[in-house]
Amino acid sequence: MKIAFLDTKTLGDVPNLEKLQDFGEVQYYSTTLPSETLSRVQDRDIVITNKVVLDKATLEKCPHLKLICVAATGMNNIDLSAAQDLKIQVKNAVDYSTSSVAQLTFAILLQLINNVTYFDNYVKSGAYSQSDIFTHLGPSYEELGGKQFGVIGFGTIGRQVARIAAAFGARVVYYSTSGKNNNPDYQRLELNEFLATCDIISIHAPLTYQTRNLIAYPELQNMKPSALLLNVGRGGIIEEADLARALNENLIAGAGLDVFSAEPVKPDNPLLHLNNPAKVVLTPHIAWASREARLLLMNKVIQNIQVFLET
Numbered sequence: 001m002k003i004a005f006l007d008t009k010t011l012g013d014v015p016n017l018e019k020l021q022d023f024g025e026v027q028y029y030s031t032t033l034p035s036e037t038l039s040r041v042q043d044r045d046i047v048i049t050n051k052v053v054l055d056k057a058t059l060e061k062c063p064h065l066k067l068i069c070v071a072a073t074g075m076n077n078i079d080l081s082a083a084q085d086l087k088i089q090v091k092n093a094v095d096y097s098t099s100s101v102a103q104l105t106f107a108i109l110l111q112l113i114n115n116v117t118y119f120d121n122y123v124k125s126g127a128y129s130q131s132d133i134f135t136h137l138g139p140s141y142e143e144l145g146g147k148q149f150g151v152i153g154f155g156t157i158g159r160q161v162a163r164i165a166a167a168f169g170a171r172v173v174y175y176s177t178s179g180k181n182n183n184p185d186y187q188r189l190e191l192n193e194f195l196a197t198c199d200i201i202s203i204h205a206p207l208t209y210q211t212r213n214l215i216a217y218p219e220l221q222n223m224k225p226s227a228l229l230l231n232v233g234r235g236g237i238i239e240e241a242d243l244a245r246a247l248n249e250n251l252i253a254g255a256g257l258d259v260f261s262a263e264p265v266k267p268d269n270p271l272l273h274l275n276n277p278a279k280v281v282l283t284p285h286i287a288w289a290s291r292e293a294r295l296l297l298m299n300k301v302i303q304n305i306q307v308f309l310e311t
């Protein structure tokens, strides 16, 4: 088997990369530019990619390609319908980063609510030492308990986030396009009611033609002025210019984003130029990347290739 791994740098220093050599001749590329993709995949039987885009035009020129292993859960960088037409199997890494993503979701949310960096700075700057009382009633904060916590994308990650939110005492609801209440533990709401009643909305859906720009200005107008919006799914699910406008107009209180429509985020992204930058907490698509998750991810990639070769 001829194998190419197009963007090994995205995984960092995982120790089990060389295990791929058990399956054949492997070309490892640290990164791959769009202009380099075709020449690197054209003669390959198996291609591994984390975020390199494999579009229809490229796939059509790869007569040997039998398997694309996505070294991630989200597969929006692959033209899945072209792959299906061309009988190329596509396998993603399921459930490798659920704990890691859920953990970062709450790290972002708690920073938005509790503003730990403000209080940390208050102590380290010496301001606390000058205080005449034992505490500092700076920016006030509310409790997650009793709040309505809404999840969009009620799958593996969304459900783990729901469990943690419930442990904080939040009332969890979810929005699903399936039209069925397929989780008796939590209430499913229609989108309008969901948007209008949630205090926190956390997005964990894949990017598809259905979810692209799911949250734009009209949806943001429908949310509570006190609401917080989190996106740890994919950037394209929120119309970013509309979110920036909504934050500047105080339509919602804040947002926490791990993902952007273009990554790395473009310097002119309006979310980097808000009137009040403190209204957002932004992280560089890092939710998946705990040490444990990155190890598990490579094991899942290896397992996917094994299963493919055995069937």
Ligand SMILES: NC(=O)C1=CN([C@@H]2O[C@H](COP(=O)(O)OP(=O)(O)OC[C@H]3O[C@@H](n4cnc5c(N)ncnc54)[C@H](O)[C@@H]3O)[C@@H](O)[C@H]2O)C=CC1
Residues within 6 Å of the ligand: 073, 074, 075, 094, 095, 097, 101, 152, 153, 154, 155, 156, 157, 158, 175, 176, 177, 204, 205, 206, 207, 208, 210, 211, 232, 233, 234, 258, 259, 285, 286, 287, 288, 289
């Ligand atoms: N920020 C990060 O580092 C990471 C982000 N992700 C993103 O999270 C996504 C979800 O991951 P998992 O929970 O493991 O996948 P999953 O497939 O278990 O769950 C996705 C859920 O979204 C639902 N969904 C699909 N279309 C929808 C729509 N139009 N409206 C509402 N719900 C919809 C599905 O029914 C499913 O329940 C991935 O596709 C990926 O884009 C995943 C891992 C890491």
Ligand SMILES: O=C(O)C(=O)CO
Residues within 6 Å of the ligand: 050, 071, 072, 073, 074, 075, 097, 288
């Ligand atoms: O696994 C995913 O979908 C991620 O976003 C991390 O690459």
